[in-house]
Amino acid sequence: MEQLPQQLINGIWQGAALALFAMGYTLVFGVLDIINLAHGATYMWGAFFAFVCITRLDWPLWAAIPAAMIGAGLLAVVLDRLAFKPLRTLTSGGLVLWVGFIVLLLGLIGAWSPGLKWTLTLSGAAIMLGGIVQDYAAIRPLRVRHVPHLAPMISSIGASIILISLAQGIFGAQVSRFPPDIFPSKPYTLPGNAVIAPIQLLVLGIALALMVVLHLLIARTQMGRAIRGIAWSERTARLLGINVDLVVAQTFFLSGALAGAAGVLLGLAFNRLDPFMGNEVELAGLTVIIVGGMGSIGGAAVAAFLVGMLRVLSVGYIDSSFRDAFVFALLILVLLVRPSGIFGRGSSVRA
Amino acid sequence: MLSVNDIYTYYGAIAALQGVTFEVPRGSVVALVGANGAGKSTTLNTISGLVSPRKGTITFEGRDVTGWRADRVTALGLVQVPEGRQILAPLSVEENLLLGAYTRRDSEIEQDLENIYKLFPRLEERRNQIAGSLSGGEQQMLAIGRALMARPKLLMLDEPSLGLAPLIVQEVFRVIGELKEQGATILLVEQNARKALQVADYAYVLEGGRIVQQGLASELRSDPRIVEAYLGRRA
Numbered sequence: 001m002e003q004l005p006q007q008l009i010n011g012i013w014q015g016a017a018l019a020l021f022a023m024g025y026t027l028v029f030g031v032l033d034i035i036n037l038a039h040g041a042t043y044m045w046g047a048f049f050a051f052v053c054i055t056r057l058d059w060p061l062w063a064a065i066p067a068a069m070i071g072a073g074l075l076a077v078v079l080d081r082l083a084f085k086p087l088r089t090l091t092s093g094g095l096v097l098w099v100g101f102i103v104l105l106l107g108l109i110g111a112w113s114p115g116l117k118w119t120l121t122l123s124g125a126a127i128m129l130g131g132i133v134q135d136y137a138a139i140r141p142l143r144v145r146h147v148p149h150l151a152p153m154i155s156s157i158g159a160s161i162i163l164i165s166l167a168q169g170i171f172g173a174q175v176s177r178f179p180p181d182i183f184p185s186k187p188y189t190l191p192g193n194a195v196i197a198p199i200q201l202l203v204l205g206i207a208l209a210l211m212v213v214l215h216l217l218i219a220r221t222q223m224g225r226a227i228r229g230i231a232w233s234e235r236t237a238r239l240l241g242i243n244v245d246l247v248v249a250q251t252f253f254l255s256g257a258l259a260g261a262a263g264v265l266l267g268l269a270f271n272r273l274d275p276f277m278g279n280e281v282e283l284a285g286l287t288v289i290i291v292g293g294m295g296s297i298g299g300a301a302v303a304a305f306l307v308g309m310l311r312v313l314s315v316g317y318i319d320s321s322f323r324d325a326f327v328f329a330l331l332i333l334v335l336l337v338r339p340s341g342i343f344g345r346g347s348s349v350r351a
Numbered sequence: 352m353l354s355v356n357d358i359y360t361y362y363g364a365i366a367a368l369q370g371v372t373f374e375v376p377r378g379s380v381v382a383l384v385g386a387n388g389a390g391k392s393t394t395l396n397t398i399s400g401l402v403s404p405r406k407g408t409i410t411f412e413g414r415d416v417t418g419w420r421a422d423r424v425t426a427l428g429l430v431q432v433p434e435g436r437q438i439l440a441p442l443s444v445e446e447n448l449l450l451g452a453y454t455r456r457d458s459e460i461e462q463d464l465e466n467i468y469k470l471f472p473r474l475e476e477r478r479n480q481i482a483g484s485l486s487g488g489e490q491q492m493l494a495i496g497r498a499l500m501a502r503p504k505l506l507m508l509d510e511p512s513l514g515l516a517p518l519i520v521q522e523v524f525r526v527i528g529e530l531k532e533q534g535a536t537i538l539l540v541e542q543n544a545r546k547a548l549q550v551a552d553y554a555y556v557l558e559g560g561r562i563v564q565q566g567l568a569s570e571l572r573s574d575p576r577i578v579e580a581y582l583g584r585r586a
Contacts, residue, residue, distance in 0.1 A: 225450050229439050236437040239399060241425035241454035241501060 005192030007316040008309070013200045015308025016207035017265045021281055022288035022300040023214060024258030030295030031231045031251045032088070037156040038079055039259050039285065040278025041163035046072035046260025047267035047277065048167055051176060061182055065206070065264050072260025073253040075163075080252040083155040085245070086131070093135030098155070100127030105158045109165055160278075167275035176273045183268070203265040210261055211301055214254070218297060227251055231295070283324065284311065287331045292341050299343025306330075352377040352536055353398070353429070353505055358407030360390075360397045367393040368404070369560040375505060380527070380537045382547040382568060384581060385557035391540040392434055394557070395509050398538075399431045400424040412504070426454040428504030434513065434540075436494040440483030444474055447482050447493055451500030460500070467496040470526065488519035495526060506530070507538045512546060524550055544581035548572045556581070 021043055028036050050068035053059040059067065082101065086094035104124025107117055183202070187195040218224035226247045229237045234244055262281070267273045288307050292299030307327055314326040334341060353375040360368040368390050375381045383391050396402050398409055400421040409417045411429050425431075439447050448467055452460045468475035471492045477485060482493060491511055498506060508527070512520040520543070527550050530537065541547035548554055548568045556564040556577065564577070571577045 222449065222453060225442065225446050226453060228442055228446075229450055232439045232441055233437060235401065235421075236433065236439060238401070238421035239425060239431050239433055239437070240450050240497070241422045241430075242450070243420075243422045 003316060005190070005194040007312050009190070009194050009196055009200075010316075011309035011312040012305065013196070013204040013207075013269070014266075014312060015305035016204050016211075017262050017269070018281065018284055018288060018308045019301045019304030020207050020210055020258045020265070021262035022285045022292070022304045023211070023297050024255035024262075025285050026289040026292065026295055026297060026300040027227075027251060027258075028255045029289065030297070031227055031248065032084070032152075034084060034152040035156070035286075036076075036079075036084075036255070037153060037282070038083065038160040038163060039156075039255070040282030041160040041167075042072050042076050042079070042256050042278075043259040043263040043281055044167060044273075044275060044278040045075055045163060046256075046263030047273045048171060048176075048263075049260065050264040050267065051171075051178065051273055054178060054182065061268075065261065068264045069257040069260045072263065073255075073257035076252040076256025076259070077249050079156075079159050079256075080249065083159040084152050085248075087151050087155060088248075093131045093133075095131070096134055097128050097131030098151075100124050100129075100131055101155070102158065103127060105162060109161055164275050164278070171273075171275065173275060177271050178268060178273075180271075197269075199269050203269050206261065206265060210258065214258065214297070217254070223247070223250055284327060287327050290331060290341055291334045293343040294341060296341065296343045299341055303342065352412060353538070354410045355394070355398065356408045356410070358394075358397055358404040358409065360393055360402055360404045362393075362402075367560055368397065370407070371557070371560070371562055373555050373562060373565070375536060375538050377536050378534055379552045380531050380535075380539060380550055382544075382551035382554040383538065383540045383557055384542070384544040384547050384554055386581075387542065389557040390560040391542075391557055392509055393560075395431055395507050395538070395540055398424070398429065398507065422454075425501065428502070429507070430498045430501045430503035430505070431507040432494045432498045432509060432511065434509040436487075436490040438482045438485070438490050438493050438497070440481065442482055443479050444482050444485070444493060445478040447497050448474070448500050451497035452502075454501055463500055463502070467499060470499075470529070471496055488515050488522065491515060491519070491523055492526070495523075499530075503535075505536045505538065507540070509540045510542060511539075512541065512543050520546065544577070548577075548582075 021039070025036065025039050028034065046068045049071035050064040053064035053067050054061065086097045101124065104121055107120030107124050110117065110120070112120065184198045187197045189195055218227060226237065226242050227250070229240065229242060230244055230247050237244060266281070267277070284307055288303045289300050291306065292303035307330065310326050310330060311323050314323050355371060355373050357370050357372050358368055359366060359370060371390065371394055373381070383394060385391050393402065397404050400416070400419045400423070403418045407417070408415055411427060416424055416427065416429070439450065442450070445464070448464055449460070452463065468478070473489055474492055474496055477489065482490070485493060495508070495511070511523050511527070515523065524546050527537065527539065531550065539547055539551060548571055551568040554565065554568045554571050555562050564571070566574070
């Protein structure tokens with residue numbers, strides 16, 4: 001028991017970083033009712049953006065973190081345009097674009113002979129281009145109604161695979177590390193014999209600050225009101241003069257920037273980056289947003305600390321291999337007892 | 352100010368509007384009356400850009416806005432209060448009003464908010480409540496107030512009295528009368544033809560997606576066919 005204070009501290013700073021990831025995850029769900037399964041890949045790319053800024057461009061850490069957030073935010077916007085938007089306002093051209101995207105994806109990731117690989121990839125790209133041209137050329141593109149719910153999920157899995165493959169191609173599958181001298185490493189001793197490293201304090205500080213900023217953006221600004229308005233009724237939002245596409249792009253940017261921040265911060269704290277680092281946090285994040293109540297930002301923040309603590313405590317007191325077992329036990333428990341999540345739907349912070 | 356010229360709107364293969372033509376001059380209140388399913392809401396939604404007409408043109412202040420995206424139409428000052436209020440239930444009353452001013456960038460938004468509260472004191476009492484907790488009448492006031500926050504050049508009201516208690520209906524029409532006195536331009540869609548014809552200057556009767564009759568509201572009020580079909584014997 002004497003290591004409890006230490007475990008609690010670890011649970012708090014890791015929970016705070018997980019909260020950043022989960023809030024972005026749940027934000028997109030709240031607005032568009034889609035699970036963006038490429039959120040973990042965006043998180044990973046956020047970490048690598050900072051890695052490039054620091055190791056290749058020699059930027060200081062304080063500049064690399066916002067740069068990584070902006071990079072990941074823009075990545076999420078591009079992701080929306082390519083993987084989700086065509087499905088939202090599915091025009092005939094959009095459908096063609098999506099089919100092209102799938103073909104391109106097959107070409108990129110499949111273990112084909114080089115000839116077939118390039119044929120598939122290039123024809124996928126050509127089909128996508130055809131789709132874009134078709135929509136711009138048509139006077140009134142045909143609307144396709146009732147897009148199957150699985151389509152955006154499949155899209156985001158595809159996007160995730162592409163993003164991971166790209167990272168693998170550029171950075172290799174091995175673990176990359178930030179230079180060790182990037183941040184002071186002498187830990188502070190706290191009452192109860194617990195220690196906290198400066199980097200862990202930084203993670204906690206930035207995460208809490210970003211949570212406050214996000215809260216203010218969503219609760220107090222016209223952009224935040226528009227995001228919540230669209231989540232409730234896109235049609236009404238349009239009648240109020242809200243450009244839905246723009247607000248959706250803003251939502252994705254916020255979501256991606258938060259994932260990117262979480263990626264850099266956890267990448268720094270554990271000092272290990274690899275193309276697959278998003279997979280683990282995606283599972284934890286999914287649990288967090290279900291436990292917190294799908295679409296509830298405040299719920300996600302609270303649940304993130306809960307899940308973070310649960311993970312740390314199960315590693316500290318039982319065995320690290322049981323970590324995910326406890327997380328999933330919590331997930332199953334919540335799904336059985338209260339499927340809408342602890343802070344589900346009734347919550348006033350629902351976005 | 353607004354002229355709708357021979358529009359045809361389809362839902363799939365069904366023609367909801369079959370050549371609708373009318374005018375809303377600046378500073379007037381024009382009513383569009385007709386039975387359920389006559390195409391009244393479709394007409395407003397076509398003007399607002401929620402649906403596109405297959406044929407015909409819509410001109411607002413000399414600009415062809417046919418087929419424009421709904422948010423761009425609203426940004427021009429052609430603002431609709433949709434049927435069924437359509438308030439943003441999880442947002443507070445004040446947040447709903449502030450979103451009404453989404454297209455504005457000027458510094459008088461706070462001032463207008465106070466004006467709306469003067470027009471609808473009930474909304475001020477409930478400014479921090481969740482809009483979904485309001486009664487039907489209060490929600491209608493909120494929907495109108497929210498549209499006014501955009502400083503509309505032309506206000507389109509879709510069935511503002513639908514589903515409200517008689518006393519509240521009185522209140523809604525009192526507000527419409529007040530806006531009229533202030534010189535607002537209003538296009539009013541109503542099933543309650545009696546009320547609509549009292550407040551309007553000019554009216555069109557819509558039937559099966561076509562304009563079947565039009566005239567000064569004062570004349571239509573005493574037209575025997577209108578009395579028979581839409582006002583009942585009492586009038």
